[in-house]
Amino acid sequence: MAPPASRRLDQLVQALQRLPGVGQRSASRMAYHLLQHDRDGALQLAHALQAAAEGIRHCRLCHTFAEEDVCPTCADPARDPAQLCIVETPADQAAIERTGSYRGRYFVLMGRLSPLDGIGPDDIGVHPLLQRLQATPAVQEVILATSFTAEGEATAHIISRLAQALGLKVTRLARGVPVGSELEYVDLGTIAHALADRR
Amino acid sequence: MAPPASRRLDQLVQALQRLPGVGQRSASRMAYHLLQHDRDGALQLAHALQAAAEGIRHCRLCHTFAEEDVCPTCADPARDPAQLCIVETPADQAAIERTGSYRGRYFVLMGRLSPLDGIGPDDIGVHPLLQRLQATPAVQEVILATSFTAEGEATAHIISRLAQALGLKVTRLARGVPVGSELEYVDLGTIAHALADRR
Numbered sequence: 001m002a003p004p005a006s007r008r009l010d011q012l013v014q015a016l017q018r019l020p021g022v023g024q025r026s027a028s029r030m031a032y033h034l035l036q037h038d039r040d041g042a043l044q045l046a047h048a049l050q051a052a053a054e055g056i057r058h059c060r061l062c063h064t065f066a067e068e069d070v071c072p073t074c075a076d077p078a079r080d081p082a083q084l085c086i087v088e089t090p091a092d093q094a095a096i097e098r099t100g101s102y103r104g105r106y107f108v109l110m111g112r113l114s115p116l117d118g119i120g121p122d123d124i125g126v127h128p129l130l131q132r133l134q135a136t137p138a139v140q141e142v143i144l145a146t147s148f149t150a151e152g153e154a155t156a157h158i159i160s161r162l163a164q165a166l167g168l169k170v171t172r173l174a175r176g177v178p179v180g181s182e183l184e185y186v187d188l189g190t191i192a193h194a195l196a197d198r199r
Numbered sequence: 200m201a202p203p204a205s206r207r208l209d210q211l212v213q214a215l216q217r218l219p220g221v222g223q224r225s226a227s228r229m230a231y232h233l234l235q236h237d238r239d240g241a242l243q244l245a246h247a248l249q250a251a252a253e254g255i256r257h258c259r260l261c262h263t264f265a266e267e268d269v270c271p272t273c274a275d276p277a278r279d280p281a282q283l284c285i286v287e288t289p290a291d292q293a294a295i296e297r298t299g300s301y302r303g304r305y306f307v308l309m310g311r312l313s314p315l316d317g318i319g320p321d322d323i324g325v326h327p328l329l330q331r332l333q334a335t336p337a338v339q340e341v342i343l344a345t346s347f348t349a350e351g352e353a354t355a356h357i358i359s360r361l362a363q364a365l366g367l368k369v370t371r372l373a374r375g376v377p378v379g380s381e382l383e384y385v386d387l388g389t390i391a392h393a394l395a396d397r398r
């Protein structure tokens with residue numbers, strides 16, 4: 001889509017396609033928008049990208065993105081070290097935090113098993129998790145909060161086996177009918193799980 | 200969506216939302232992807248953004264993005280100065296160039312009239328176009344190649360009046376049935392135009 005008028009424009013359109021979900025057409029549109037209407041935004045994004053790429057690493061304890069050796073959540077002495085909640089991404093962790101109903105600690109896998117995409121246990125944080133579990137005798141319960149998709153379930157299964165081998169209690173987020181939904185519109189698998197797990 | 204773990208991550212997610220069509224959820228996903236899987240891509244994008252924002256300006260003649268005072272297309276002495284094709288964006292210009300069937304010159308509006316969005320004649324390149332037409336007596340025909348939408352038609356209408364006031368011949372891209380399409384599936388407005396403009 002890009003005209004041959006400018007090598008820098010071509011390079012920008014190319015580089016924007018490194019973003020997930022952005023193809024050539026979206027990249028052209030983004031480049032034109034930034035150059036035509038928001039050069040400040042382009043420079044701000046350039047600086048934010050550089051600062052993040054050079055300054056963000058993984059928390060030594062929970063593996064999430066952090067600027068320090070240990071992230072603020074892990075450094076908080078008020079969090080209960082007996083519970084360790086396993087999530088796939090920082091966004092999942094943020095969602096749980098927003099509920100305000102969990103005061104334990106976290107481990108962020110930064111992904112989930114996906115054999116079809118070539119993502120195995122070594123590509124997500126399974127090995128650091130094992131080290132964390134072995135090095136932290138305070139952990140008593142591992143709460144599996146991976147997605148309820150085939151990949152999330154497979155990830156939960158592997159971690160469950162590892163944690164049980166270490167003699168830890170392993171729990172999984174409850175499956176059931178979402179709050180606020182009418183039964184008529186809930187899928188059958190969910191209703192079946194909600195029936196089986198009734199309490 | 201972003202966890203409070205890192206100010207740099209927050210700033211990156213904010214900055215990514217300056218891109219058109221990118222909301223908070225997409226921005227988080229892009230930031231995680233770059234930091235987890237493609238830090239080289241993040242740095243490459245940072246450099247491309249900076250180079251483009253600082254090095255790309257508008258061609259003095261056709262108003263498109265260019266690194267030099269005059270873009271390569273305008274600087275090409277082989278192009279026919281008697282024809283001036285008016286397009287909305289560099290992408291539209293590139294589409295016409297790819298047909299290989301136009302050897303005249305261009306003027307790129309960098310937008311189209313959109314009163315509902317507050318985009319009037321002063322926000323697109325109507326004023327520079329008028330200067331270009333007045334300063335270039337070689338132009339004999341103005342070819343309107345704006346979109347066949349309400350906004351593109353309004354844009355074409357305004358430019359048509361300006362060009363006619365200068366005594367120039369004004370033409371519009373033909374409306375009609377797209378090549379390769381079956382009549383049954385072509386919308387009625389297009390068929391009506393194709394009938395009226397039959398030749």
